Amino acid sequence: MGRGLDLQAEGVILPAVKAKGRSRKPVLTARTADRHALYEIAVQTPDDEVKFFDRVYRGLNGRMPRVLREDFCATAAISQSWVKRGEDRVAFSIDLDPAPLAWAREKRLAQLTESQRERVHLVEGNVLHPPRIGKVDVVSAGNFSWWVFKERGILREYFAKVRKALAPGGVFVLDLMGGTQSSELLKERRRCAGFTYEWEQHAFNAVTHEFTCFINFLFRDGTRMDRAFRYDWRWWSIPEARELLMEAGFKNATVYWEGDDDKGGGNGMYRPTDKGESCMCHVTYIVAHG
Ligand SMILES: C[S@@+](CC[C@H](N)C(=O)[O-])C[C@H]1O[C@@H](n2cnc3c(N)ncnc32)[C@H](O)[C@@H]1O
Structure with missing residues (x-):
């Protein structure tokens, strides 16, 4: 991971x-x-994640996104990077667990300027019942967190609620791992x-x-x-996730596949494709919109 x-x-x-x-x-x-x-x-590279969100959103809309909802945010690292990249940018960071949110408040937000800090809103809550925050430009569900939903119906409900939360032009970015070893x-x-x-x-x-x-x-x-973090998930495949995103109402669910570094690893560059090669392990984004 x-x-x-x-x-x-x-x-x-x-x-x-x-x-x-x-x-x-x-x-x-x-x-x-x-x-x-x-x-x-x-585990995290929040600046790279945010650059990816910006690239995808700008590619679709010709302008930069302003409001992020970081689902399953844990310590809200992505939200912090988000607000640093523009004075008008706002982030809502949602997690069920008060512990990482408290840690974020004490250790991470304290590192921000006052203006940046005011634009990160930590929310203790369930992403299935998100707070009323108005429409957002990007919703992210990183590091396979959405695998916590083990039933088709519940995952579809989550995807549909994310879609409803998006402003026109909004994108939902989720990731997952796959491959023979995954x-x-x-x-x-x-x-x-x-x-x-x-x-x-x-x-x-x-x-x-x-x-x-x-x-x-x-x-x-x-x-x-040992067991500093535990995850009880359902392993979902790319086609299952895409089908459920479409069933939830999205018009597009595009896979962004990572390029090779020619040494057996990934190069950090993700491109849209319908073709992925068989490999031992890959981490892949899906961008849903429309
Ligand atoms: C894999 S970790 C977070 C990963 C983080 N987003 C990242 O990119 O590394 C999953 C987080 O999801 C939170 N979580 C699990 N179920 C949730 C739910 N239904 N609503 C909100 N947060 C949830 C957990 O408390 C945990 O902090």
């Missing part, structure tokens, strides 16, 4: 302990590390600054496609933060 942000560069300080001996470099440990900060570093049971590690991120695909029911995943963090001092 995910991409990765440099929070130290962003000015968010990670709790750390000092290494013994001569090194004065702080050493992260599971005893004190902040799981929300680790998540943002390991529902396999596996643990995949990636080194980040001061810790290792572990993505664990823990259980998959091939009949129902129910899928349980964890994020674990490992530290150089040998400590671990």
Whole structure:
């Protein structure tokens, strides 16, 4: 799952302990590390996401979007990037869980200017029953969060409510992973600054496609933060999602597929297509509109 942000560069300080001996470099440990900060570093690239939203919206409408609704926002990292890219830009960030919202308020919004802070509205709530905020230009559902809806009817209801929330020209951007490894049971590690991120695909029911995943963090001092995040999802495929988006009333549900870096990875450039090659793992956007 995910991409990765440099929070130290962003000015968010990670709790750390000092290494013994001569090194004065702080050493992260599971005893004190902040799981929300680790998540943002390991998983999120909000500036890239927002640039993608802007590119797609401007391509369709010939102007920049102004109002974002960030569904399943967790720490609202995308909303923060959103408001930084224009003084008229407003973000509504919705999550059920008060913990990441409180963290965002304390650690992230504090880094913004007053004007930017005033334009991020954190909302504790269910995206199935969104607050009355008026129409928005972009709704985003990032890092496969919409997989939390396991029944067709409920997912269609969510998509239909998103469509109703969009202003004319508005777009709904969601992502998902696929590929031959995407529902396999596996643990995949990636080194980040001061810790290792572990993505664990823990259980998959091939009949129902129910899928349980964890994020674990490992530290150089040998400590671990197991199951820092847990996801109980249904693994949905691209065609299922597109069909449900159309059933929910969208006129278009376009797949944006990532280009190759010629080293077996993605290059971060997403282009609209109806053709995707078979591969072990891909993260793909769907942009629904109309
Ligand atoms: C995968 S995480 C968030 C990911 C984040 N959007 C990102 O891009 O990394 C999923 C989040 O969705 C929230 N969530 C789950 N069900 C929800 C619902 N029905 N309404 C609002 N938030 C929900 C959880 O509390 C959790 O913070």
